[in-house]
Amino acid sequence: MTADLAPQAGAFVRAHTELRPVPGVPEISLHLADDAIELWQEVEAAFGLDDTPPPFWAFAWAGGQALARYVLDHPQRLAGARVLDLAAGCGLVAVAAAKAGATSVTANDLEPLAAAAIELNAEANAVTVKPYLGDLLGETSVDADVVLAGDIFYERHTAERVLPFLQRAHAGGALVLVGDPGRAYLPRERFESVATYTMPMAAALEDADVKQTTVWSLTD
Template identity: 65%
Template sequence: MSTAFVLAHTSLVPVPLVPEVRLRLADEAIELWQYTEKFAGGVQLPPPFWAFAWAGGQALARYVLDHPQLVAGRRVLDVAAGSGLVAIAAVKAGAAHVTAVEIDPLAVTAMAVNAEANGVSLDVRLEDVLPGDGGDAEVVLAGDVFYSREMTGQVLQFLRRVTARGADSLVGDPGRAYLPKEHLEFVARYDVPVPQTLEDTPVKRTTVWRPVL
């Protein structure tokens, strides 16, 4: 049933900055949000972030594809994976195993649908991994996760634990209000095409960062 919902309210299109990947994306955020609330039938679901290629994820996916040595032959974890864009890019770049996690059941469905559309195998999970340390992942990736004070605090603590056990990590961010620059090291920058209805601009200057914790 959730697969039918994803297919009914999205179209399969190339990602602007990452045309090697095609995703099921929505045209209109407010309309989809209303459909999601109706579909949920009173059950509280997160906003449908999974239906859009956010700038942070696009930049991070582009970087991974352009620098496959980061993930090639390694176990990768994509946190707050949304559509699965970054996870799919990691598979295409040669990762040995990619796990994509979300706390939204519709996002998990969308990731599975998008993985199939791109002919890749993803381990998709409905799980909050932020209280942990990323398990056995050798590389942890997170796109566009600094959108609230609470989320930023949780992500930073998580990345500290990831770093402490020796794993690599990268984040992508278009300058969100709670971006913790003092804990990040510049890696790369991209001008990312984005839906103007979401970002109030057709292009977002977006940076890939390496946590320094």
Template identity: 55%
Template sequence: MEAFVREHTTARATEFVPEVVLRVAEDVTPLWELTGSAEPPFWAFPWAGGQGVARYVLDNPALVAGKRVFDLACGSGLVAIAAALAGAAEVTACDVDELALVAAGMNAAANGVALIPLVADVLATTVDADVVLAGDVFYDKDMAAAFLPFLFRASDAGALVLVGDPSRPYLPKDRFELQARYEVPVPRSLEGVTVLTTSVWRPGR
């Protein structure tokens, strides 16, 4: 699997989070066809929501320093790597896609940090972590409905929960508190635009 990731991606600094180097694909469609998966290769691109959370964590390292961090739907590992670089005691990178964890592990090694990989669907559970991070998980109505209970359970259990959202229509903003807003550069081939207004939120009451 590492050979597949290496063959179809190139290592480069993330434009909005240049502290983090990721292996990135040139075009989503050909790679998606090669994976044969029903889902796009989320691990091969720095999505806007993840860039926003990563930027916020790196700019506010005290949020994660010395803490146990859980990165939900980690994809490339961008957010998890940012947390590790910001001084987290340990970072679990979780995704349902095994290939994502392979890519995240490769990216972590390239950035000189270590992640705890977890290939699992944890949405029906409550994780034991001080901080839960999620970048760009509100990309469709069904996924938003699946992720919300998990995030609010984590918050109710005492974890700091931060989510990144690049103006998707499925984040219920009335249930969250705005923490930061950024203008994040994105590939036109993914989003149809070159910049997305991206916000970082935490569950509110």
């Protein structure tokens, strides 16, 4: 989906999701869906597309839930900070960061429907989050005090681009936190564990009803 379809995105998100609390982070309510395949088909039909990515923006994935939980439980790590939520999807982590007292929160994603969902979810939780639509991974510098990424190491090509970006952010002085439920492409040797949670998960999305999920901090 291209940015020129963005004006229709908000109405689509409202029509195809339900506002409800996130199971592992009940302080936050999001516009969520139940059936990924059905929603994916509805996106393609509504916008006349046949190559759109899966609707990651309509679900609270385990990595994002754990990272949001950690952020809310440790607000001192974000208070007064400029925060970037990378590959934000529904914006769960960004909303948590805003609730935790971040000075500003930018939620980055590639999909106009994700940007629309982020706006709606920020509004539903009475916080301010700025969606940023586009690919940041090639940027040579990262203008943030904290970079958050929930469940982003799920695919090899993505992981190979994400890690250098996170390393540049860390080298520039940013705190980098990643929520991950055991994805194959997380380079664990580059991170240290700061918390572990057992997060509820829709069985239709994962291979279990709950996922043990770790929050990692990038190290030198």
